[in-house]
Amino acid sequence: xxxxxxxxxxxxxxxxxxxxxxxxxxxxxxxxxxxxxxxxxxxxxxxxxxxxxxxxxxxxxxxxxxxxxxxxxxxxxxxxxxxxxxxxxxxxxxxxxxxxxxxxxxxxxxxxxxxxxxxxxxxxxxxxxxxxxxxxxxxxxxxxxxxxxxxxxx
Amino acid sequence: xxxxxxxxxxxxxxxxxxxxxxxxxxxxxxxxxxxxxxxxxxxxxxxxxxxxxxxxxxxxxxxxxxxxxxxxxxxxxxxxxxxxxxxxxxxxxxxxxxxxxxxxxxxxxxxxxxxxxxxxxxxxxxxxx
Numbered sequence: 658x659x660x661x662x663x664x665x666x667x668x669x670x671x672x673x674x675x676x677x678x679x680x681x682x683x684x685x686x687x688x689x690x691x692x693x694x695x696x697x698x699x700x701x702x703x704x705x706x707x708x709x710x711x712x713x714x715x716x717x718x719x720x721x722x723x724x725x726x727x728x729x730x731x732x733x734x735x736x737x738x739x740x741x742x743x744x745x746x747x748x749x750x751x752x753x754x755x756x757x758x759x760x761x762x763x764x765x766x767x768x769x770x771x772x773x774x775x776x777x778x779x780x781x782x783x784x785x786x787x788x789x790x791x792x793x794x795x796x797x798x799x800x801x802x803x804x805x806x807x808x809x810x811x
Numbered sequence: 812x813x814x815x816x817x818x819x820x821x822x823x824x825x826x827x828x829x830x831x832x833x834x835x836x837x838x839x840x841x842x843x844x845x846x847x848x849x850x851x852x853x854x855x856x857x858x859x860x861x862x863x864x865x866x867x868x869x870x871x872x873x874x875x876x877x878x879x880x881x882x883x884x885x886x887x888x889x890x891x892x893x894x895x896x897x898x899x900x901x902x903x904x905x906x907x908x909x910x911x912x913x914x915x916x917x918x919x920x921x922x923x924x925x926x927x928x929x930x931x932x933x934x935x936x937x938x939x940x
Contacts, residue, residue, distance in 0.1 A: 713939075742813075742819070745819045746819075749826075752827065774918045776834065776837055777918040777919045777923070779830050783827055786823070790823075
C-alpha cells in the first residue's frame, strides 16, 4: 500500500502541469475496487506526501476526506464491470471534486466564500470530469487486469 | 449499452451542461468603461499603493498596464512571480496572494478577475502554500 501511495504521488507530479488532469482518481477508484479498504493506507501515504511536497495549506485538509472518498467509492462499486461505467463514475467524481473540496472553506469564509469558490472552479471541474472520464476509459482494462493479479480473488 | 449506463451517461452530460450554464450565468462580466482602481503591494513591512483610472477589463490587464508584475503563463493561467521587482521565493514557499477590500479572498486568477469602479486590491507576499 505504501508503494501504491508513493507511485500515485509520482504519477500525480508527472501530470501536474496539466490542469486537473490527474491519474489519482483512476488509481484510488480501481485499487479501492480490488483491495477494498486497505487502499485507505495508500491514500494516507499519498495525502501525506502531497502535503510534504506542496505544503500543508487549507486545500490539503480537503484531501483528508476527498481521496478516502475515492477509495470508498471504488470499494462500493467493486462488482461493477466495464470501462464505460467506471469512466462515468470517475467523471462524476471529477465533476464533484471542486465542490467537495470547497466545503473546507465553509468554517472559515461561510457560504459566500464557498459558493464563489465553487463558481470560479467550474471550468476546472469540467476539465477534471473530462480528464477522469478519458483516463479511466483508456486505462480501465489494463490496470484492472494488473491489479487483479495482486488482489484477493473475486 | 445497459439502461443504467445510458442513464448515468445522460446524467453526467446534463450535470456538465448545467454547471456550464451556471458558470456563464453567474460569472461577473467585464466592461471597458473608465474605472478607478487601487492596488496595494504588501511585502513584510513594505507597503505601496497604486491608483489608476483605467479601461482595463481584468486585474491582469491593469497590472500589465501599470507594469507592476512579472510572471509566467501556465495551463492554470498567469502565475505572478514578482511584484514591483520583489520576487516570491519558491524555496521558502512564498507566493503572491490576491485579495480585495482589505483581505477578502479572491478565488480567481488575475486574468479572470474583472474590474469594477472603486475596486481595491491587495497583492501580498505570502509564505506557506
